[in-house]
Amino acid sequence: MGYAVFQMSHHIVEASNLHYNYPDGTMGLNGISFRITHGESVALVGENGAGKSTLLLHLNGYLSARQGTIRIGDYPVSTKNLDSVRRCVGMVFQNSDDQLFMPTVFDDVAFGPMNLGLEKQDVEQKVVQALETVNAIHLKHRPPYRLSQGEKKSVAIATVLAMSPDILVMDEPTSSLDPTSRKRLIGLLKSFAHTKIIATHDLDMAMDVCERTIVLHQGRITADGPTMKLLRDENLLHQSSLEKPLRMQHCPVCALAKKK
Amino acid sequence: MHMADALISPAVGAAMWTATAGLIVFSSKKVKQAADDRKVPLMGVLGAFIFAAQMINFSIPATGSSGHLGGGLILAILLGPYAAFLVMASVLMVQALFFGDGGLLALGCNIFNLGFFSCFIAYPLIYRKIVGDKPTQGKIVAGALAAGIIGLQLGAFGVVLETVFSGISELPFKTFLLLMQPIHLAIGIVEGMVTAAVVMFVYQARPEILSAVSRFKPIGQLDLKKVIVGFLLAAVFIGGGLSWFASSHPDGLEWAMFKTSGKEELESRDQMHTVLAAVQEKTAFMPDYGFKNTEVASTSEPEVKPAWPAIDFGTSLAGFVGGGLIFLIIFLIGFGFRRREVIT
């Protein structure tokens, strides 16, 4: 079954008219529709509480919509095919501590492949591969609580990569990273060929990694288009409690630097 | 209050470990049967919560002292008794290993005193009975207070019994009891109040969390009773067996020896007795609890109060000299094997 998913040729993520209310009645999503095709990199931006995380939680069926559907590849997301959906969609959490729960980095990265029922050698191979991809193989035997934030994030990504997902979903990957780790992460993300959906406030990162941006505001999509175009639209950004990426702001120092 | 290795005898330690180990196996089985996947991470994380919470102190008004959360009761309310017992056991285990609180042999006692009574007695028989299926603020406070007090009173009683049975401390049963129970009345009230307040806090903020737990079925009563009785019997049996093994008159032979032989003969270290005593000393893993020590036992009449000391100049001076020498040797060995400290 997992194999079948792996072979799927078009990893489309399609949401149509999603509505979701939290148990206490708070509105989460209010009619969201989009279609993301294979290999696209999409930034999901919007103010706090706009519904970014809520939307992400729908992508692998953790929350189920009150109304509307989500399709991942050939499958609608439903309890019946949750397993194959979750194998296909790899989720990187905002807080790596939530994602790294095993005693050592190795155990943690092996957790997913073990659950897939792979053979011991295959598991080991997957773990090594995933850790090498994120340049964290030297952390193999360390316990997660002894890692820096940047290292934790890399390992968290490795835990997801080890499942060979087709689609990577990330919640605020650059938050709480120092500038160097952030830069390294951006380079890493750019090197992935996966379909990527990244919820973020870091618009500079969005500019670097994502060619497309979806802007959410109060549970609705207020804009959906090329990142470079949307991030120039000051009205739209202001309305969504966002700000132009620093690089696009005309700061005197940068201007001076450019002249030289 | 933690029992300590230094205060318990092997017999008591082993008996309490038997009871505790049995309860851990039983609770693990129950948790496995319930197959509630969500509880797998929840138990561990709540254990960490209790561990952290125990370090947060608040001042008890008008006393100048401080209190903190114990945890057994609130765990039982959030997780049900089986899972709560396992979590409490691990909190105590980490404390024993990292802070030396109690110690590893006394860990069995500590898990029993602090886990068993709150999870398997106070929670199901008191808290659940008072709170029932429709919790209100008043019921939660009353239930937690009653359960907190009773749980800790039983726990304190456990400490007293274990200490007195071990016989390492000289404190007489009554004095110790009068010392422990009132202190633990105060601790129990604090525990009940804090538990009630925190439960109410969660109840008001997120009622759905508690309602999910209170749907938990209060365990097949009969089943639990049988199992507990079984473990207690096993514990008593093992404890009794061990203390018999360790008792001063394992087979009456030695005792008969005292009876028949005259005092002078004994004091002159009758050859045969010495041999027998040596055999007994070497075969019995456990020491003589009834007597001060074997030297005393071998030189005093059994009818005489065995506490009467036998002063043996030779032995005590020899012990002093030999002990000092051995200390020296040990530190020399340590120095010889000394490894550069890699981590400083």
Add this chain to the structure above:
Amino acid sequence: MNNIGRNYFDIGYMDTLAQGDSWLHQLDPRAKVITTLLFIMAVVSFGKYTIWAFIPFFLYPVFLIAAGGLPGGYLFKKVLLVSPFAILLGIFNPLLDREIFLLIGTIGISGGWVSFGSILLRFVLTVTGALLLVALTGFNPVCEALRKLGVPKPFVIQLMFFYRYLFVLTDEAQRMERARALRSFHSGFMKYRTFVSVLGHLLLRTLDRAERIYYAMCCRGFDGQIHRLTSMKSSLRDFSFVIIWLGLFSVFRIYNVPEELGGWVMRCFR
């Protein structure tokens, strides 16, 4: 640093010690667990007036500290700081048991002081034994060893989660306490109302965190079972470690080595 901070640091430091690379660190954790238990059993099995016979047992901690490259001073301080329950109860012994029990030279020592001294020695030995186990092995390998020695899996798994999140939650509690302390200008512990609110919030966050972890596990195919790739192999070295100590403990238990040695020395000088 507040109380929580100190404890947090302490656990972290013990964990760091366990990352050492001496041959003792590399022994099979099972061997160390078993030896520790044998050691503690041997120590507590002595009668209540034992003093001299305990001394050879110091070989065990001294050897482990030396050969494991552990900071002896730190561990000793830790033992001294440990909860004073044993000492609190032990101090009654000299008051209750005043008969002269031992003479060293011309100084008579009452049975109570002897048994109190015995309690202190027991205390130092057993607590050091437990601390050394963790400092030379680490908590997770100890759990792994327990699993292999037959402790039920649900218990071990939750121990594992517990230890993992102990660092996260202690840190969180420490930050909350620090934030409170910075804004409350009277010194001392927090007021009851604040305490309940701090604890309540910490509990809510904990429950949320447990939910997120569960979700993270589900995302990676968690089906109620935790599978792990761990192998533990015992070598001759591990066996001999247990056997040699078992032998030494038995000798120390059966023969009162200091008295025999002291007697021999005194005979030589006579």
